[in-house]
Amino acid sequence: MTGFDAYAYAQRLLTALGEPGTLPPASGVRLYEPPAPRPSDSPADTAAHSPAAPAETLLAGVWSALARPGALATNFRLVESGRQVDRSRWMRSRVGDGEVLHTALVPAYLHSAIERGATLVISHLEALDEHVMLLCEAVEYQLHARAWVNCYITAGDTSAFDVHSDDHDALILQLLGRKHWQVDSRVGARARDLAPGSLDHVLEPGTCLSVPRDTAHRVSGTGELTVHLTIGYEPFADLREEALAAQELLGTSAPAPDREWLATRLAMRPDRRAGASLRSALTGEVGDSTRIRWASRFPPKVRTGDDHLVVITMGRRFRLDRRLAATVSLLSRGGALSWPDLVAQSDLPAPDLHALVRFGARNDFLICEG
Structure with missing residues (x-):
């Protein structure tokens, strides 16, 4: 596997974010900060366990996605003061010979907007970079979940989205710079105000944060260039909801499906990883x-x-x-x-x-x- 072993890296993160016998999101709001290298570690040991190597590999994928021509325009959003900036200001797209889509960012406007505090969002980054795709697949496989990866880039010290909650679970992976996260301690509350005692932390590169669905949070920059990935995921690909909805339609009641049943149902799905043989x-x-x-x-x-x-x-x-x-x-x-x-x-x-x-x-x- 080029760059790093995505599966082992995802396994290390998920184990650190979990508790004995549980994995995210069941473990709730959890923060993982990689340990600092010990003075007794050899250079080889430090390199093998350092979060910098995978973070740098993933970050290289972000820069590659920004420079890649032909990516769908809908994969990119620029948000400033809570509103999306019209793409015609910072992106050029045209259909060339053979109906090939040519897309390119306009650096001058984009740089200025990000410096003012705007946030550039890249959706489905896993479709644009192999290393991100491998990490996404590794998370899916270990959590029995359907997953996707969004990227957020900003250089301001404000929040582009204010307090909000998402309808999916998420793992936050900080790649560059620092970002300030406040996450409500009341999992699933969908509150507009954060409860006293909520998590309040500045994420450093290599840090990972687990945020369960419907949990209110606020994210803001720290005045420096900062990049983080959000790995959104749905455990068991909504099979639980499908089973309960079917019971309601039939007017029957039955125990909630157990993990073994759900895992077997997932194995019956035709979903395939990217790759060819x-x-x-x-x-x-x-x-x-x-x-x-x-x-x-x-x-x-x-x-x-x-x-x-x-x-x-x-x-x-x-x-x-x-x-x-x-x-x-x-x-x-x-x-x-x-x-x-x-x-x-x-x-x-x-x-x-x-x-x-x-x-x-x-x-x-x-x-x-x-």
């Missing part, structure tokens, strides 16, 4: 540079029989030899593995492992890139 699927080639990961957006369900496995993923069922159980479990954790790493960690002989990977690529439950 064309080369490996057609030629069977798998090399040292190949990155292999599970293709479904949500974890599969694996059932073990006497001599076989039944794997349910993206709404399909695969019957596999039970001897593949350990390797299927390894692959379905959600992270990306290089071919050498997979060989080292799997209990299968290399020829059998190669056959499994090729079968997975051809049947689209494994993504093999590179």
